[in-house]
Amino acid sequence: MRCEGRRLGHFRGGTLRITCGCGHSGDVPVLALVSRHGQEARVGDAVATMRCSGCGARRVKEIRWLS
Numbered sequence: 753m754r755c756e757g758r759r760l761g762h763f764r765g766g767t768l769r770i771t772c773g774c775g776h777s778g779d780v781p782v783l784a785l786v787s788r789h790g791q792e793a794r795v796g797d798a799v800a801t802m803r804c805s806g807c808g809a810r811r812v813k814e815i816r817w818l819s
């Protein structure tokens with residue numbers, strides 16, 4: 753499901769799997785993003801501040817929510 757435009761508070765936990773344009777993906781707990789950005793932040797905006805641990809760039813290709 754596409755979730756970039758949803759607010760972090762919508763998910764109430766779970767994990768976001770973020771895939772970079774380089775193909776590397778990483779899992780981030782929703783609560784970790786909430787503690788940094790707040791419940792009202794949009795998923796796309798919160799994730800956009802993160803850097804890929806594979807290539808070091810910020811180019812999110814896909815965000816998936818793993819319940």
Ligand SMILES: [Zn+2]
Pocket residue numbers: 772773774775776804805806807808809
């Ligand atoms: Zn990357």
